[in-house]
Amino acid sequence: MFFKINLNLKSGRKTANLFVVGSVCAVLLGSSSCSFLTKRGDRDFAFHLEAVGTLAGKHREIGEPYGIAVKQGQVYVSDGERGKIMKIDAAGTVTELFSDLSTPSAIAFDADGRLIVADTGSNTIKAFGEDGSVSVIAGVQGRRGFQDGEASAALFNGPIGVAVAADGAIVVADTYNDRVRIIRDGKVSTLAGSTKGFADGAATVARFDTPLGLAVLPENRILVADSGNGRIRVIDPEGAVSTLAGSGELDVVDGTLASAAFYRPSAIAVGPGGTLFITDGNAVRGIGLRSFPFVETISSVRRGLADGPAFSARFERPSGLAVADNGTLIVADSENQLVRFFGGPSRPITAAQVAELRYSADEFRALAPGRWPFDPPLAKREIAGTLGEIRGDLRPQNGKRVWFHNGLDIAGGYGETVRFVRSESVLDPHAVENVGTPRELVRLPTMGYIHIRLGRDSGDRFFNDTPFQAVVDAATRKPIDIRVPRGTRFNAGDPIGTLNALNHVHLIAGRTGAEINALAALDLPGVSDGIAPVIEGVRLFDAEWGEIETGSAAKRNILNGPTRVVVRAYDRVDGNSERRRLGLYRLGYQLFKDGTPLGQPEWTISFDRMPANEAVKFVYASGSRSGYTPDTVFDYIVTNRVNADGFRVDRFDAAKLENGLYTLRVFAADYFGNTAQKDINFEVKK
Secondary structure (H helix, E strand, C coil), rough: CCCCCCCCCEEECCCCCCCCHHHHHHHHHCCHHCCCCCCCHHHHCCCCCCEEEEEECCCCCCCCEEEEEEEECCEEECCCCCEEEEEEECCCCCCECCCCCCEEEEEEEECCCCEEEEEHCCCCEECCCCCCCEEECCCCCCEEEEEEECCCEEECCCCCCECCCCCEEEEEHHHHHHHHEECCCCCEEEECCCCCCCCCCCCCEEEEEEEEEEEHHHHHHHEEEHHHHHHEEEECCCCCCEEHHHHHHHHHCCCCCCCCCECCEEEEEECCHHHHEECCCCCEEEEEECCCEEEEEECCCEEEEEEEEHHHCCEEEEEEEEECCCCCEEEEEEECCCCEEEECCHHHHHCHHHHHHHHCCCHHHCCCCCCCCCCCCCCCCCCCEEECCCCECCCCCCCCCCCCCEEEEECCCCCCCEEECEEEECCCCCCEEECCCCCCCCCCCCEEEEEEEEEEECCCCCCCCCCEEECCCCCCCEEEEEEEECCCCEEECEEEEEECCEEEEEEEEECCCCCCCCCHHHHCCCCCCCCEHHHHHHHEECCCCCCCCCCCCCEEHHHHHCCEEEEEEECCCCCCCCCCCCCEEEEEEEECCCCCCCCEEEEEEEEEEECCHHHHHHHHHCCCCCCCCCCEEEECCCCEEEECCCCEEECHHHHHHHCEEEEEEEEEEEECEEEEEEEEEECCCC
C-alpha cells in the first residue's frame, strides 16, 4: 500500500526487533486462550514504527476523523463533525462517498464488502453498499434506549464501536448503555455487560464503563477498549469477560499487562501475528512488540500536533486505528482533523500547513452570531479573567502546580442559568469531566464551559428533558457521574446548567489544543475597552536572576551584560469593578540610544492563542499569582519569547551595545489596542 516498511522499532530511547508474543495474554487468560498471539519468525510482518507522517486533512478536508478502515489499498474514514464517509487514496486525495449521517464513529467492512457504520447520533448501525445503497441494520433512527430483540426494533444509546466477526456477526460497543451487543440473523442480543462499573466474569455479571473501540480476534474473541475503566478487556464467545491489560489507574504508564495504566483507551487494531495497537488519551500504544508481555507507548504522551520521530510525534485525541496489509498503522487524529500514519518520515506536516488548519480569530468569530452565555443574550456582563493569566501561586514557598488560564471568565450570579453560545454536536465520548467539583465542565468541538452544575439547578435537581445522563448516589441523591453522549446536539441559547459557587462561567474558544483568545474569537455584544493597561513597575535582573538595583530617573542604571526584564502589569475592561485585574494580551520592549529607536518594538509575549502550559514559568516570574489567591500579581518576564508556537528564554545583552546612554521602553497592550509604556534609562559602560 502506502510506504516502504522498515523492519525495526527504533526511537531515541530504545531499539528492538518486533516479535509477536504468545505469552502476552497468557498471564491473564491462560495459555489455551492465547492462540491469537503467536510468535512469528517471518520478519515481513514487522512494523515500521520509527516515524509519523500525515496522510490527509492538511487543507481542512475533514472535520473530525474518527473511524478508520482499510480495503484494497484505500483508507476509509468517518467524519463525525460533518456526518460523512470519505475515501483516501495512496496520494492522500480525499473523496466523499456518503453524507447526511449523524456523528458517525467506528467503521468496519463485512465479507460482502459493505461498510458497517456506528451512526452514533442517530443511535443506529448502518450499512453502506458498494452500489451506493444505504440501510439501517439495527436500531431505530433518532430513538435512544436499551432493548434487545428484532434488529428493526432494538434500541441503542450512542453506539460508538463496531467490528465484524469471522462468522459475519456485527459486534457493537453500545457505549452509554455500557454493554457490548451483537447483531446476528436480524436480531440484537447483549453479548456482555450490565450496569456501568467494573467487573470481570460471566456475561450478565461483567460490567463496563463507556466501552469504545472493538477488535475481533480468532475464535471470535472480542477485544474492548473499556475507556472509563482504563482497561483492555476480552470477551470470549460465551460472553465471559476478563481483563487483558490495565491496572485501572487512569494514566498513561508503560509496564507489564497488570501494572500498565491506560487513561482513556478508545480504539484497538490487531496487527499481523496478533500485535495490538491502542489509541489512549493523546497517545498511541502497543502490546506485543517485545519478547515478553509489555505495554508501551510508541508516540509522545504530550498533546499537540507534530510529525517526525515516533517517540516525539504528538496527537490530539486520536480515536481510530487500522492496519494496512503491509503493516502501515493508520491513525484518525480526531482533534487535529488529520489522518496520519506510522511509516514516515515522508509527508510531514509543515508549520505553514498547521497554521492553515487552525481557524483565525476572525474566521472563528464569523461561525456564529454573537451572544453572551446568559439571558438576555445581548446584555453585557463583567469580564472576570482572560486567556494566558497565571493560575496558582508562583511564590517559592507555595511549591504547587501553576498553569495558564485557557479561556474567558464571565461573571454571573450563583445559581444563574448558563446557556450555549453557539450550536454544536458533542464529539468527545467523554465530554463531561470533574462532576461534583467546582471545575465541572462540558467540552464541545469548538467551545468549552466550566464551573457549571450541568443539566441541573442550584439544588442539584435536574432540568426536565435534559440530555445530560446522570448516575445518582442512592443515599445523597447527588450526581456522582454525568454523561452527555457523543452526537448529542445543542443549539445556541439551550440551557447548560447553573453557575456554582465560583459565580462565573469559564468559556473556552477553539478546539482542544488550538484554543484562541476568546476576546478575539467571540462576538460579545457591547463589550468595549477604552482603558489602557497599568504598568506598576519594571525590574531588571542579570542572567543568574540577581536583581539589578535601579536608580531614580535622574540616576542612570549601569548595565554591561545579559539582562532580564520583569514587568508588573495588569489590564482593565470598561464596566469592570476597579478591583478586577486582568491579564495582558501582549507585551514587548524597544531600545533607544540618545532618543533614537534601535529597531521596531519587539512583541515578545503574545496570548492571541494558548501557549503550552510548560511555558508558564517562561512568562511569569517568581511571585506571580492569581485565581486561587487573595491578591493578583502578574510579573511578566518580558525578555523571554512565548506564544502559541513555542517558548524560550531570552535576554537583551547590554555587552553587545556600544558605550553610551540608552532607554529601555516596555509595552503592555490589551486586545482592544490600548497600550501602556514605561521607560527605564540605563548606561552601558564597559
